[in-house]
Amino acid sequence: MSDDPGGVPAGSGQDQGGTENPRPGDGPASPASPADPAGSAGAGGDAAASGPAGSADDQGDASAERGLGRFRGLDRAILDAIIHGSPTVVTILAVISALVLGALIIAFSDTAVLHAWASFFSAPGAAISAAWQSIASAYSALFEGAIFNPHTVAAAFHGGSVGAIFYPLSETASEATPLVLTGLSVALAFRAGLFNIGAASQWIGGAIVVTYLGFAVSLPPVIHVIVCLAGGFAGGAVMGWLVGDLKARTGAHEVIVTIMLNYIMYDLLSYVLDTPKALQLPHQANLISPNIAADAQLPHVGGPPPQVGVGFLVALAAAAGMWWLLERSTTGFEFRTVGANPSAARTAGMSVQKTWILAMLLAGGLAGLSGAVTIQGSFYSLNFQSYGTYGIDGITVALLGRARPAGVVLAALLFGALNAGGPVMEAATSVPIDIAEVIEGLIVLFVAAPPLIRAVFRLREARGSGMEAIAKGWNG
Amino acid sequence: MELELRGITKRFGSLVANDHIDLAVAPGEIRGLLGENGAGKTTLMNVLYGLVQPDEGEILVDGKQVTIHSPKDAINAKIGMVHQHFMLVPVFTVAENVALGVEQQRKLKIGSLPGIPTGLLDRGRARRQVIELSERYGLQVNPDVRIEDLPVGVQQRVEIIKALLRQASVLILDEPTAVLTPGETEDLFRVMRELREGGRSIVFISHKLKEVQTIADKITVIRRGKVVGERPPSTSDAELAALMVGRPVELKVSKEPAKPADVVLEVTDLTVAGAAGLAAAGQDSRNSVDGVSFQVRAGEILGIAGVQGNGQTELCEALMGLLPSGGQVRLDGKDISRATPHDRLRSGISYIPEDRREDGLVSDFSVADNLVLDLYDRKPFASGIAMDLPAIRANARTLTTEFDVRTSSIDATVGTLSGGNQQKVILAREVGRRVRLLLASQPTRGLDVGSIEFVHRRIIEERDQGVAVIIVSSELDEIYALADRIAVMYEGQITGFRPPSVPVTELGLLMAGVRNGAAADPAGSDGNPDDGPPGGGSAGRTEPT
């Protein structure tokens, strides 16, 4: 969330004029909605506003310490952020809460732990240590699989591979790559006031095109890669455009249309993978496509293995591009205005319909690109394993990243870490990988409900921290 | 029943909406509660009705203290309320709305047993009750019509029936005349007097001096959350106004006579299809704007009067290209009938929409962004698709100073500003650039007197600089204060054009759809450019006398 540091001191800076919003419910609902005019304009301004407010409080005793004033102001801002539960603080607390709940689920679904707890009153120590054991082994395996395994360092000293130290991180980046892109897809639509649940269908749209271009067309090496990426974007964009166009023309609610399209495209994917004339690998009963040509595959870069996939760089570039589009371009201004208040956007002469269509088209393209980097960068073949759950996980990533490009990247890295560590954990401790999904769901649930986190951690009422502002219902 | 409020205090954060308010209403009394917008009248009544919990103070009914935590308690205490925004379910019938909350069940009779409630609605009984009450007070309400198909005046009577059915002894009417024609207001006053004869007390909330003076037995004036005085209805306008605002008020806006020049806007036979909600269902054939024609000249203000909901909103939106319409709109002689809202803005129309929070501003955006909301893609704020943030901020600093927008910073979200300052942001945006036509719909609704004066002054300044101005307002006071020429809308049509010297009663008749003969009204045909431009010119030159 590096592009939105201004969210932190908002609580101290903007209190003055709040007479129009006396209702307590209004507090969390307005300022930091997804369509916050963030960018550095908002960010810089907020920081500037909080400076004077913070030091004004201190004026009595600190007038001589001008030089320290800035630091004191900063201290105050951080303290305020914690006390009032700023978005960042709420997000961190949400992650912690979800990990704690996840730990409880891990412990109390472990039969050994349950047996120990059956005799809790006779041996409470054993019960607690059994639970701790269960949690610690699972989470440390998760950590080792996702971020860093101390054994690899020891091994490196004894002549093992230095690269192995970075293997978990490279796995995390690789897992995060498609998530960044589907997350950006959902986030972009979100900023334009649209809820794109259809990243899964757009992913399929992109992946089908990429796979076809990848194995059925032969092109020179670099061009083949680029054509495939573009094809993936286009395939997803068509799916997104369909949603935007239907909404613009007929008012069909995008949530319903995208849910339906997800299932339609799932069936279509099954169909093309089941039909030898389409994408099915010849002489196969399984639903699997041929591998794409080697010159259509995305290379890896950055020294000896493990390396960073070019797909990850593509995803980061997409995030940077989206940031510029949203915060620095007139198109982005239109997106954000339509997202925050379509009536005002219309009255101001913007075409809400065109914005919806364009936003869905780009969102679909990003999800299609996710399909492209998945196929070109890691699986090389289209099947239900490569399909995975990137589309639906994009929603949670976007929510956790508060629909900000940088936030989405961070959220995708977090979920990528959970996904990368999951198999290691499952192999080491037989804790099923699905716990990652549970933790992800809990994180997002808590992030979406700042009042709950504030109540649990006894934070004071703060202004602006939730995604709740887009509550608007089917009718519009 | 005697109602007494003692020391009611309600704070919203740092704002004190009600500050130790005392109010006693005797049985059979009509009490006027006078105060400007934002004075705390509605909060006080919401406290009384259990919608808001007071921080301090007590409520007494017939000398006994009652606690009112919810509307249910209020109903039990025989307090009834007609809200400013009606509390009626649009898709329910009148009978269903009246019965809601006090539904009668059909009972299963077996022999001589008292009857077993079935939980099934007794719709017949609800109908009969509505008919009975409607007849007793001459309210003329049909129980079987759906609310959304009723005119607002009738909806208000449904609200009164709701309160009566719950045997309210004290009836609170919150700004009830805002949606009525002068004639309907008279009818309401007749009903109120009848209710008073029956021993009921009425609290009549309004910011309109004349109405309070007409109907109230005693007037309580509220300013900034405090009771600042109780006066008999015979008190002079000036005294009441001064009490209400806290300083002597100039009741008339001073302005020079208009100097109309060339025709800027020419509207011919503008038609907008039926009510937005019903059009899709294909059941509404009535046009919401029906063949409207008029002209506006540079340097004059055309005031469009009429009860809310008679097509004014649709007229404005059609003029801005926000609603599809038939007919022709010409700006400076150029046909813009098919132009998009964007192109109309660019060709020199400024628009202050009726609902500023919904249509005029993005409350989550900063003041700076809101100040370029409809100019964001023009130089100097953008080149190509890249926006120029320094230019946007410089613009914001200039305009906030010029228009005296009180904000902590140009980066503060506009939602944190007061209503008056929000309207100043819109005004600054819309008139801070060179315009040909200013279209302002309800430009001062909900504002305090200070802001109203500011907005009126700026609008007149625009006129004096040669801008053609259209003011749409349901407040006749505002129309009289600003307009150089008045057009009245009723059911989508303009029922007449009048000079500002026209008496209220005549406007009232026009607002009720009575054209009282074209012969007696030369200006009526003047307004129609099809009938001859010279006539239109003469109407334009009509001066207040």
Add this chain to the structure above:
Amino acid sequence: MTAIVAAVRAPIVANRRLIAAVTFVAFGLIDILIFGLFSHKGDATFAFSLFGAKVTVPSLHVPARPVTYALGIASVLIGVARATVTESKLLKRLSIAAVLLFFVLAMLLWSDTGSWADGIPINVITLMQGTLAASIPLILGALAGCMGERSGVINIAIEGQLLLGAFTAAVVASAVGVLWLGLLSGSLAGGLIGAMLALFAIRFLVDQIILGVVINLLISGLTGYLYDRLLVPDANTYNNASTFSTVKIPVLGDIPVIGPIFFDSTIFLYITYAAIILVQVGLFSTRWGLRVRAVGEHPSAADTVGINVLGIRYRNLILGGMLAGIGGAYLTIGSVGTFSKDMSSGLGYIALAAMIFGRWTPLGATLAALLFGFTTALGSFLGSITVPISPFILGMAPYVATIIAVAGLVGRVRAPAADGKPYLRE
């Protein structure tokens, strides 16, 4: 916002007549040009008795090609009539139903005379039983949706309610060994999610669409986790429930054709009947229903006449969740007996679609759910006679139909006015 939608919708209204007519004609042409031209010679057979039934009804033999042509021509004529004559609302709906029915009949005739069918008759009773069986979770889920949305809370978590209901019912019925307890606990599990939905939507003001999606993910993860952790290692204890047996209703169950379809089934079908009637009558003819609808349309109006808005929303979401939980329980202890990962497989979303398709009315939702259930049953029938249409293509039908419905081509759908909007007192 309303203005935007209205402005956008206006041209659709003008064109709807034409679009509908063209669609009808297109269906008719498919009937003629595909199912008619490519049909094989001979008769299709419709059977109306189950194998070994006491009272048998004679089978019906239909000459495929001429009848298919006739059905196609009829559809085209209906399309032409739609374009030229102004029809009443009822007639419009009937014409949609007729064109769809003709299309399905034409497809059946074509498929049953094909070489692949090998003379297997189309057993109408099996087809209808399959339809009802596939519809039960959809109907109960859609009713849950109606309960929530009529009171103003969007329920996208139907999928999660079905899944957790299925899981809980299977585990409890296996572990305790009492099927009824399985049913009850499945229902309670659905109610629990309803309560969670209510708490987060009403108390914490979380966007209801986000909330539903997240809850579904959470339940999918949780049941998947517990399945791998507990149910797989110890399937005998936790995932080995029996199923409810069928109960034939006396007299009614003996009516030929009707009896075996409607009155010879498990308790779940009878619960579904009761639920449909209760919710339909309840919503539109009782005091409770009037209040619920008022809360969903205009909560402040309800509040000001002393109705407890939030209380009604909590109660409705929990009760609705319990209905969906029963629908979930049906998936395990009503049909297969064991739980498997993500076994609700999108049924909750189809139920949501059925509710919208049925315009937020219980009866409408039921009809839509039956239509969707029919496509499932039809798919498995066509699969059983190895018709050369991919089951995946047929499987898209409900989703495509729903998109067509929300796009306003089959008439306008309007949600309760306050649906999805949290209520805060001003």
